Amino acid sequence: MAHTPMMVQYLSIKEQYKDAFLLFRLGDFYEMFFEDAERASQLLEITLTSRAGDGENRIPMCGVPHHSAQGYIETLVSKGYKVAICEQVEDPKMTKGVVKREVVQLVTPGTITQGKALDGKTNHYLAATTQESAGYALAYLDVTTGEATAMMVDGDERALLNQLLAYNIKELVVADSLYHTLVEQAATMGIVLSIANERMADEQVAPFVIDVPLYMQQACALLLSYVMQTQMRALSHLQTFTYNEATNFLRIDTNSKRNLELIQSIRGGDTKGTLLWLVDETVTAMGGRKLKQWMHQPLASKRLIEQRQQFVGDFLDEFFVRAELQDLLKKVYDLERLAGRVAFGSVGGRDLAQLRDSLRQVPHIQHQLQQANSAVLQQFGANLDACADIEAFLASAITDQPPLTIKEGDVIRDGYNVRLDELRDASRNGKDWIAQLEQRERDITGVKNLKIGYNRIFGYYIELTKSHVQHADLTRYERKQTLANAERYITQELKEKEALILNAQEESLELEYQLFVEIRETMKGYIPRVQALAAQLSELDVYMSFAYIAEKYHFVKPTFHNGRAMHIINGRHPVVEKMLGKQTYVPNDCVLEEERNMYLITGPNMSGKSTYMRQVALIIVLAQMGSYVPADEAVLPITDQIFTRIGAADDVASGQSTFMVEMMESQHAIMHATKNSLMLFDEIGRGTSTYDGMSLAQAMMEYIHEEIGANTLFSTHYHELTALEDVLPRLTNVHVAAAEQDGKVVFLHKVKPGAADQSYGIHVAELAQLPQPILARARVLLTSFEAQSGDVQVIEKIVEKPVEVIVEKPVEVIVERVVEKPVVQDDAQQLSLFSEEGLTPQQKEALAQIEQCNVMNTTPFAALQLLNELQQLLRK
Numbered sequence: 037m038a039h040t041p042m043m044v045q046y047l048s049i050k051e052q053y054k055d056a057f058l059l060f061r062l063g064d065f066y067e068m069f070f071e072d073a074e075r076a077s078q079l080l081e082i083t084l085t086s087r088a089g090d091g092e093n094r095i096p097m098c099g100v101p102h103h104s105a106q107g108y109i110e111t112l113v114s115k116g117y118k119v120a121i122c123e124q125v126e127d128p129k130m131t132k133g134v135v136k137r138e139v140v141q142l143v144t145p146g147t148i149t150q151g152k153a154l155d156g157k158t159n160h161y162l163a164a165t166t167q168e169s170a171g172y173a174l175a176y177l178d179v180t181t182g183e184a185t186a187m188m189v190d191g192d193e194r195a196l197l198n199q200l201l202a203y204n205i206k207e208l209v210v211a212d213s214l215y216h217t218l219v220e221q222a223a224t225m226g227i228v229l230s231i232a233n234e235r236m237a238d239e240q241v242a243p244f245v246i247d248v249p250l251y252m253q254q255a256c257a258l259l260l261s262y263v264m265q266t267q268m269r270a271l272s273h274l275q276t277f278t279y280n281e282a283t284n285f286l287r288i289d290t291n292s293k294r295n296l297e298l299i300q301s302i303r304g305g306d307t308k309g310t311l312l313w314l315v316d317e318t319v320t321a322m323g324g325r326k327l328k329q330w331m332h333q334p335l336a337s338k339r340l341i342e343q344r345q346q347f348v349g350d351f352l353d354e355f356f357v358r359a360e361l362q363d364l365l366k367k368v369y370d371l372e373r374l375a376g377r378v379a380f381g382s383v384g385g386r387d388l389a390q391l392r393d394s395l396r397q398v399p400h401i402q403h404q405l406q407q408a409n410s411a412v413l414q415q416f417g418a419n420l421d422a423c424a425d426i427e428a429f430l431a432s433a434i435t436d437q438p439p440l441t442i443k444e445g446d447v448i449r450d451g452y453n454v455r456l457d458e459l460r461d462a463s464r465n466g467k468d469w470i471a472q473l474e475q476r477e478r479d480i481t482g483v484k485n486l487k488i489g490y491n492r493i494f495g496y497y498i499e500l501t502k503s504h505v506q507h508a509d510l511t512r513y514e515r516k517q518t519l520a521n522a523e524r525y526i527t528q529e530l531k532e533k534e535a536l537i538l539n540a541q542e543e544s545l546e547l548e549y550q551l552f553v554e555i556r557e558t559m560k561g562y563i564p565r566v567q568a569l570a571a572q573l574s575e576l577d578v579y580m581s582f583a584y585i586a587e588k589y590h591f592v593k594p595t596f597h598n599g600r601a602m603h604i605i606n607g608r609h610p611v612v613e614k615m616l617g618k619q620t621y622v623p624n625d626c627v628l629e630e631e632r633n634m635y636l637i638t639g640p641n642m643s644g645k646s647t648y649m650r651q652v653a654l655i656i657v658l659a660q661m662g663s664y665v666p667a668d669e670a671v672l673p674i675t676d677q678i679f680t681r682i683g684a685a686d687d688v689a690s691g692q693s694t695f696m697v698e699m700m701e702s703q704h705a706i707m708h709a710t711k712n713s714l715m716l717f718d719e720i721g722r723g724t725s726t727y728d729g730m731s732l733a734q735a736m737m738e739y740i741h742e743e744i745g746a747n748t749l750f751s752t753h754y755h756e757l758t759a760l761e762d763v764l765p766r767l768t769n770v771h772v773a774a775a776e777q778d779g780k781v782v783f784l785h786k787v788k789p790g791a792a793d794q795s796y797g798i799h800v801a802e803l804a805q806l807p808q809p810i811l812a813r814a815r816v817l818l819t820s821f822e823a824q825s826g827d828v829q830v831i832e833k834i835v836e837k838p839v840e841v842i843v844e845k846p847v848e849v850i851v852e853r854v855v856e857k858p859v860v861q862d863d864a865q866q867l868s869l870f871s872e873e874g875l876t877p878q879q880k881e882a883l884a885q886i887e888q889c890n891v892m893n894t895t896p897f898a899a900l901q902l903l904n905e906l907q908q909l910l911r912k
Contacts, residue, residue: 039089041134043069049122049139056118056142059105066121067099079115080108109143110151116206116228119143142266145228146207147179149380154180156370157316157324163200164209164232164259165189167217168251172196175255175277176205179263181325181372182273182379182567186248186256187280190708193218197225198290203332209262232262248279272560273379275567286334286660287677289708291701295680296653297611298331311654314611315663317584319362321370322570323577330578334660338596338674344579344662345593350410351583357408358580364401365577368394371570375563383556385438385447391559391566392430398422398569401576416576421569426562433555448548448555456551459544466537470496473530481508488530496534497524582663589614591664594655594672600711602628602652602747606668609651610658613666622785623668626652628747632766634740636758637751638792639772644785645751646682648772649716652749653678656714673747677713679705681720702736711745718751730754741766758791882906 039047042062046069050058057076059066068076073096077084082098089095100108109119121143126136146162154160163176171191177184189196197218200208207228210218215231222229241257248256256277263271294302301309307316312331318324335341351358369390377383398420405417438447450457474488483504490496494517500508501522513525585591589610606623613621622644628635637645655665656675681701702720709715720733733750734757740748741764761769771792773784875883889902 043089043095045134045137049120049137053118053120053139053142056120057112058120058122058139059100059109060122061102061124061137062099064102065099066102066105067097069095069097071096073098076112079117080111082108106151110148113143113145113148116145116226118145118228118230139268141268144207144230144266146205146209146230147263147266149180149376149382154373156321157318158204158328159183159325161203161205162207162209162259162263163203163205164255164262165196165214166211166255166258167214173252173255174199175252175259176203177259177263177274177277179267179271180376182271182275182376182563183372184244184256184259184275184277185280186245186252186277188252188282191704193221195289195704197221197227200227201225202290202293209258211258230262232258232265234261234265236261236264244274244276246276248277252279267380269381271379273375273563273567280333283676284336286336286657286675288332288334288657289677289679289704291704292653292678292680293332295682296650296657296678298657299328309611309615311611311657314589314614315581315585315658317581318577319366320368320574320577322368322372322574323365323581325372326571326574327578327581330661331657334657335662336660336674336676338598341596341660341662341674344582345664346412347416347579348582348586348662348664349593350408350413351580352586354408354410354413355587357404357413358583360404361401361576362580364397364404365573365580367397368573371566371573375566375570378556378559379563381556383559384440384442385434385552386440388430388434388555388559389436389438392427392434395423395427395430398427399424401573416572420572421565423562423565423569426559426565429558433551442552443545443549445545445548448551453547453551456544456547459540459547462540463537463544466533466540469533470537473533483508489524494524495538496530497526498530499524579662582661586664589666591658591666592668592670594659594665594667594670596659596672596674598674599630600628600633600673600745600747601630601671602626602633602673603669603671604652604655604667605670607651607655607670608666609647609654610666611654612647612651624648624651624785624787626749626787632768633745634737634748634764634767635750635770636737636760636767636791637749637770637772637787638753638755638758639751640774640792641753643772643774645772646718648787649680649682649718649749649751653680653714653716673712675712675714675747676710677708678716679709679713680716680718681705682716682718706736706739706744709740709744709746713744713746715740715744715746715748715750717748719753720750730756733757734760737767738764755791761791878909882909885909 046058046060049060050070050072057068057072059068061067073084076082077096077098080098080100082100084096084098086094087097105121109121112119119142120139121141122137123140124135125138125140128135144162146160148154148160159178160180161176161178163174165175166173168188170188172189172193172195173186174189174196175184175186189199205227207230208218208222209230209232212231215229219229236257238257241253241260244260245253245256260274263274288296288298293299297310299307299310299312301307303309307313312328316324316327318327335344371391371394374383374387374391374394377387399422402417402420402422405413405420408414433449433452435446435449439445448456450460470488474486477488477498478484478486481500481504483500485501486504487499488496489499497516498513499522505523510525512527514527515523516526517524591610604626607626608621608623626635626648637648639645651666655667655670656672656678658665659670659672660675679701681698698720702717705715705717717736720729720736733752733754737748737750737757737760740746740750745766758769761767768789769791770787770789773786773788774792775784885902885906
């Protein structure tokens with residue numbers, strides 16, 4: 037047997053949505069068939085059934101009730117799937133044959149607009165990208181709020197995908213040409229890749245990309261096309277794209293955001309223990325999202341930073357005003373997402389009541405701002421659009437406490453529409469008449485438990501239990517229905533009233549729904565004003581949050597200048613301090629001067645080197661967000677970028693080792709940093725051999741010193757590198773102090789001038805409770821190694837610029853330093869030495885010894901002995 041017309045319709049629609057689950061509306065259920073049904077039954081843990089199909093074959097089938105479908109849709113989308121919602125678009129009662137059905141929305145990981153997947157204080161972004169000569173053009177928007185942004189991402193596809201992860205973007209839209217380039221890596225990172233099948237006309241895109249450079253507009257158009265393609269409705273809440281010019285913001289790459297734990301903790305992946313966890317004292321969802329946006333992109337403009345500082349300082353001075361304002365803001369719902377629901381047409385009566393109640397707080401907020409002594413706060417209040425006309429409109433239209441669903445009635449306020457009032461009056465009076473009739477019939481029949489009821493099939497009826505039927509006067513009654521223990525009757529009078537009541541009630545509900553749709557359409561015209569108000573209130577919320585944490589944690593106002601010098605006095609890592617307590621945490625200075633702006637930090641493991649480096653970066657981030665900072669004093673430069681190489685972890689997904697990840701992150705930092713950047717390098721080179729690691733660390737420090745000039749904190753266990761202080765003018769040795777008491781190490785967590793005297797590695801191992809035999813053997817070996825090596829330091833760098841030398845063995849570095857001239861190594865690994873002309877006898881003898889040395893067979897220890905002999909010879 038061939039497929040039924042309904043299944044033919046299903047297969048035709050499914051053909052257009054091959055990559056999505058198709059929820060096909062059949063009556064009160066959404067049904068799925070074939071492979072969709074088999075997969076969905078497992079993913080959703082629902083029963084798989086079947087129905088008659090072609091010939092003897094049965095069609096797999098499963099379904100979910102339409103009234104509870106949202107939870108099932110969220111589950112599928114959270115697992116990375118797309119869901120096409122196919123509705124009946126005509127009344128089955130008015131149709132002969134198959135009811136017309138259409139997909140009315142495609143729900144994807146980036147376009148879901150409601151449910152548990154949405155966190156109130158987190159934007160839910162969808163992104164699109166195109167490849168450009170300078171990297172990737174990235175456009176992203178939040179469908180729930182309408183906020184849209186465009187920016188450039190420097191680097192390869194990995195940098196792009198890391199940027200998506202930083203913003204927690206789950207879906208990326210691309211053109212066909214880019215799909216195969218990105219699909220594999222995107223999948224390993226849990227990002228769904230989608231293709232926009234249609235393209236919006238340029239004139240449709242133009243209003244959204246007014247301030248976006250021409251070369252980036254293709255990504256914006258791609259994104260807008262996909263949103264329209266999937267949502268299938270006019271989205272009047274979408275805002276114009278904000279172009280994030282890189283020079284306007286402090287740029288923090290994804291690795292650095294992770295290493296600094298700005299928004300997500302490294303271990304748990306949640307917000308606890310992050311900078312966001314510490315500073316988020318916002319009281320609205322809008323404010324929480326705004327704070328996170330500012331943390332992703334702190335400012336790089338001294339003027340704009342100081343504008344934010346003005347608000348924070350004024351709110352610090354206005355404690356009572358701030359407290360009153362926070363209480364008022366707690367009563368403000370999420371205006372941005374309410375506006376989004378209005379645009380989507382999914383807003384309900386309760387949503388509009390929340391919008392109305394939120395707007396009622398604005399005049400009170402303005403009043404409180406006017407009470408402040410600050411002209412800045414007063415002006416901010418004066419600039420707020422209270423949207424009084426919108427509030428008045430909603431107050432006249434929507435009841436105080438509307439029901440959850442629109443079609444239950446009682447959403448529209450009495451007095452809003454004359455005809456609705458008439459119908460309600462008829463319906464309500466009719467119900468009163470029914471109650472009076474019930475009492476009258478009880479009196480006439482003498483049956484005290486006589487009742488008048490109603491159901492949708494039989495309408496109104498008079499019900500008597502069978503024990504009372506034989507005693508009642510039934511001459512006026514007409515039997516309507518017989519039950520097991522009761523009889524139901526109707527009277528002519530009840531029939532007439534029933535028609536009046538039911539017609540009024542049905543017409544009332546229908547009219548009320550029509551009126552609500554009209555109200556909803558009217559509200560779409562108010563969306564831009566509501567969004568503008570939401571943006572202002574969210575900023576207000578963040579400013580007060582900054583003031584609150586400044587007061588609570590004793591933060592100070594930083595000052596900025598246009599140089600590179602950085603003076604942080606008694607700086608603190610705010611998150612660690614909160615966890616340890618102020619009495620336990622040891623504050624530290626970080627004083628980098630204009631021409632001496634590199635720290636080489638030594639000290640034992642667990643002494644606090646990484647915490648110290650992170651605290652400097654966090655102080656910069658907070659300061660350039662506009663917040664006060666955890667220090668006694670902070671005089672800071674405007675930093676353009678922060679790069680960190682902290683922590684060690686393999687990248688299992690891409691098959692990269694700890695050392696490879698370390699080198700890639702270091703390469704990214706060195707290639708993109710400028711003299712106005714902040715660079716933090718923690719234990720570079722520890723993932724390889726000692727000499728390899730030490731060589732790389734020294735070479736990187738030299739390159740940063742000579743070629744970049746950025747403010748740099750470089751921590752190391754290679755104590756030999758501390759000799760570089762004598763030859764790199766901008767480098768200063770500091771160390772994290774520790775003391776040895778009774779054979780035990782005590783960490784002082786204080787950063788002091790000079791190099792550390794030892795690493796205390798065995799002491800740390802003892803704290804970790806390694807077995808005593810291992811510790812004892814380690815001490816013996818350490819004594820032996822120290823006796824062999826003597827007082828060895830890395831040879832000073834003599835040439836002015838770094839020399840391009842292929843370093844395979846330490847002896848080659850030694851040779852380079854001794855002859856005081858560049859040494860170039862050919863493919864045969866042979867050293868090409870210079871003429872003896874002009875050399876002293878001692879230098880000639882040293883050169884002869886070097887030429888006789890078999891470089892390839894010289895051990896590191898023998899090389900050091902040779903070096904010592906050469907030094908003695910040259911000093912004569």
